[in-house]
Amino acid sequence: xxxxxxxxxxxxxxxxxxxxxxxxxxxxxxxxxxxxxxxxxxxxxxxxxxxxxxxxxxxxxxxxxxxxxxxxxxxxxxxxxxxxxxxxxxxxxxxxxxxxxxxxxxxxxxxxxxxxxxxxxxxxxxxxxxxxxxxxxxxxxxxxxxxxxxxxxxxxxxxxxxxxxxxxxxxxxxxxxxxxxxxxxxxxxxxxxxxxxxxxxxxxxxxxxxxxxxxxxxxxxxxxxxxxxxxxxxxxxxxxxxxxxxxxxxxxxxxxxxxxxxxxxxxxxxxxxxxxxxxxxxxxxxxxxxxxxxxxxxxxxxxxxxxxxxxxxxxxxxxxxxxxxxxxxxxxxxxxxxxxxxxxxxxxxxxxxxxxxxxxxxxxxxxxxxxxxxxxxxxxxxxxxxxxxxxxxxxxxxxxxxxxxxxxxxxxxxxxxxxxxxxxxxxxxxxxxxxxxxxxxxxxxxxxxxxxxxxxxxxxxxxxxxxxxxxxxxxxxxxxxxxxxxxxxxxxxxxxxxxxxxxxxxxxxxxxxxxxxxxxxxxxxx
Numbered sequence: 100x101x102x103x104x105x106x107x108x109x110x111x112x113x114x115x116x117x118x119x120x121x122x123x124x125x126x127x128x129x130x131x132x133x134x135x136x137x138x139x140x141x142x143x144x145x146x147x148x149x150x151x152x153x154x155x156x157x158x159x160x161x162x163x164x165x166x167x168x169x170x171x172x173x174x175x176x177x178x179x180x181x182x183x184x185x186x187x188x189x190x191x192x193x194x195x196x197x198x199x200x201x202x203x204x205x206x207x208x209x210x211x212x213x214x215x216x217x218x219x220x221x222x223x224x225x226x227x228x229x230x231x232x233x234x235x236x237x238x239x240x241x242x243x244x245x246x247x248x249x250x251x252x253x254x255x256x257x258x259x260x261x262x263x264x265x266x267x268x269x270x271x272x273x274x275x276x277x278x279x280x281x282x283x284x285x286x287x288x289x290x291x292x293x294x295x296x297x298x299x300x301x302x303x304x305x306x307x308x309x310x311x312x313x314x315x316x317x318x319x320x321x322x323x324x325x326x327x328x329x330x331x332x333x334x335x336x337x338x339x340x341x342x343x344x345x346x347x348x349x350x351x352x353x354x355x356x357x358x359x360x361x362x363x364x365x366x367x368x369x370x371x372x373x374x375x376x377x378x379x380x381x382x383x384x385x386x387x388x389x390x391x392x393x394x395x396x397x398x399x400x401x402x403x404x405x406x407x408x409x410x411x412x413x414x415x416x417x418x419x420x421x422x423x424x425x426x427x428x429x430x431x432x433x434x435x436x437x438x439x440x441x442x443x444x445x446x447x448x449x450x451x452x453x454x455x456x457x458x459x460x461x462x463x464x465x466x467x468x469x470x471x472x473x474x475x476x477x478x479x480x481x482x483x484x485x486x487x488x489x490x491x492x493x494x495x496x497x498x499x500x501x502x503x504x505x506x507x508x509x510x511x512x513x514x515x516x517x518x519x520x521x522x523x524x525x526x527x528x529x530x531x532x533x534x535x536x537x538x539x540x541x542x543x544x545x546x547x548x549x550x551x552x553x554x555x556x557x558x559x560x561x562x563x564x565x566x567x568x569x570x571x572x573x574x575x576x577x578x579x580x581x582x583x584x585x586x587x588x589x590x591x592x593x594x595x596x597x598x599x600x601x602x603x604x605x606x607x608x609x610x611x612x613x614x615x616x617x618x619x620x621x622x623x624x625x
Contacts, residue, residue: 101156104405108152114454115151118541119144121447122424129440130431135350136424142355143420147455150413153405155460160402162285163461165381168390170293173232182236183229185384189290190228190314192380194221196373199280199539202418203273203567206547210334216322220274223321224283224314231313235294241309241528242519248316249512255323256505266334267326269504272568275319276542279311279535282373282410285461287311288532308466308528315535315571334564347423362415370410378403417545425545429552433498441495441553449491449570450484452546456539459483466529474529478581486577487537487570491546494569498553504565508572515575518583526582533574538567546570 122140126132169189173182194200200220204213234244256268279287291310325331350358381399385391391399432441453459463476463483493507519527550566 104152104156107156108149110460111148111151111155111455114460115144115148117451118448118455121451122428125444126428129435129437129444130428132424132427133347133349135355136347136427138352138355139347139350139358139420140424141420142359143416143424146359146412146416146420150409150411150416151455152409154409154413157402157404157406157409158285158461161399161406162282162402163289164391164395164402165399166286166289167293169384170232170290170295172384172388172390173294179233179236182232186232187225187229189380190225190317191221192376193283193286194224194278194318196376197278197280197282199277199542200274201369203277203547206551206564207270207334210331211329215325216274219321219325220278220318223274223317223319224278225317226321227313227317228287228310231291231310232294234309234313235291241312241524241531242516244313245316245519245527245531246516248313248320249516252316252319252323253505253509253512255320255327256508259323259326260503260505262327263332264326264330265332265503266564267331268323269565269568270334271319271322271326272504272508272571273547273564273566274322275315275317276535276538276567276571278318279315280539282377282406283314284311284536284539286377287314288461308525308532310532311535312528312531315531343423359415359419362419363411366411366415366418370407370414374403374407374410417541421541421545422548425548426552429549429554430556431552433553433556438499438553441499442492445491445495445549446488448546449487449489452541453483453487453537454480455541456537459536459539462529462533462536474581474585479529479533479578482577482581483533483537483574486533486574489577490537490569490573491566493573494550494566495553497565497569498550504568508568511572511576515572515579518576518579522579522582523586526579526585530575530578530582533578534571537574538571542567542570 119141123137126137169185173185195217200217201213204211204216207213207216230244233239234241256271259265259268287310288308291308385396429441432438432444459480460476463479466474466479467476496502497504497507515530522530546566547564
């Protein structure tokens with residue numbers, strides 16, 4: 100086996116093992132499940148590990164160099180209108196290709212045509228992708244755009260709440276979260292670095308993040324606008340029927356095998372269509388610009404094959420193995436007398452499940468590279484895990500006590516936006532990008548059914564959506580607080596070095612002073 104692929108699969112194994120163990124242990128203690136469901140879950144976890152290994156290798160070889168190359172090419176030309184047009188088109192195509200969005204659309208199939216939602220979200224991302232490129236080229240601080248667009252977002256949310264569209268508000272915020280999944284995130288992160296790299300000024304590094312952040316806002320606004328136009332006031336989720344859960348409980352090993360086998364053709368078709376659209380766009384781009392050399396093209400195409408295999412295996416594993424377990428888990432706990440267990444159990448699941456999100460590894464690696472090691476992958480992983488745990492704990496409190504999502508999102512986003520004035524700009528970009536990255540396929544395929552199941556038995560179906568929005572919000576606060584700590588440490592280190600330098604100069608003769616080595620300063624952010 101390819102050595103790098105083996106390493107990626109082992110990384111995925113160490114990421115997925117904790118969440119698999121937690122669910123199995125919790126099922127023994129709180130929600131006894133049949134052998135058929137447990138086998139489906141374990142097979143799903145195994146496919147998830149293999150799929151994630153292939154996908155992360157494919158993203159390294161294809162999506163990231165492609166995104167960075169397109170980003171750099173856009174800023175190389177002098178035609179800003181063309182750059183904006185290509186960015187818009189690219190944003191629409193990669194969003195329609197995003198599997199997480201399809202999962203959310205299927206959950207809403209009872210109240211909205213799935214393609215109406217997908218096209219609306221795609222247009223939202225396309226417009227904000229163009230805005231994101233313009234921001235980096237012109238050099239507009241990210242915080243000002245975030246303040247402006249989130250101001251519009253919450254004004255629309257209050258308008259909808261006042262006019263009885265309350266149920267559609269959480270769906271809008273969830274759309275922003277699921278848009279940034281395993282296909283879009285590696286591409287957006289790399290494209291942002293590519294656009295920023297050609298600026299060449301001192302603040303270019305600070306603008307190496309922020310694409311995901313802005314592209315998460317576009318779908319929220321566009322889906323809210325759709326809700327206002329269509330006057331949608333009721334959004335019943337497409338939850339797993341009880342008879343289907345009962346049928347799964349009686350599965351034999353052959354039934355489990357057939358369930359996964361029958362899922363593969365549909366997944367191959369969906370992933371093939373999604374990646375095919377990106378591939379066609381890439382070939383047209385290459386024919387016009389001749390940006391990539393032959394050996395780079397071969398590497399990108401091989402990376403596409405790895406990405407395709409990884410996504411097919413990964414999505415089959417989560418669709419067949421994780422959705423039924425998530426739905427059953429949530430509904431059984433929501434109906435039990437110890438429903439309060441949902442809060443601590445969700446926090447533990449959240450702490451470990453974030454490591455199983457494919458795009459999180461891509462983000463953490465890029466943060467370490469861009470920060471030249473000042474922010475390690477380990478520190479980022481810990482911060483995101485804490486953020487995810489808080490998000491799920493708050494989300495379950497909201498479901499159990501039927502609290503309006505705006506009571507949580509408004510103060511949360513207000514605090515996150517306030518922090519942007521105190522933390523180094525690069526941390527603001529990383530934090531708002533992290534919000535979109537954490538709400539990936541694990542959230543939409545395991546946690547969303549889990550929350551819907553809990554709502555169904557807790558009697559608050561209006562709260563079924565919104566968990567993706569909660570997951571997307573908490574990293575904004577946690578990662579910026581991490582940036583605040585780094586900023587304080589950096590200032591303290593600089594003061595210590597200056598003091599040490601002053602002591603050294605004060606203790607030498609005038610002749611020796613000419614040979615003093617001046618301390619080098621570490622990387623500065625902000």
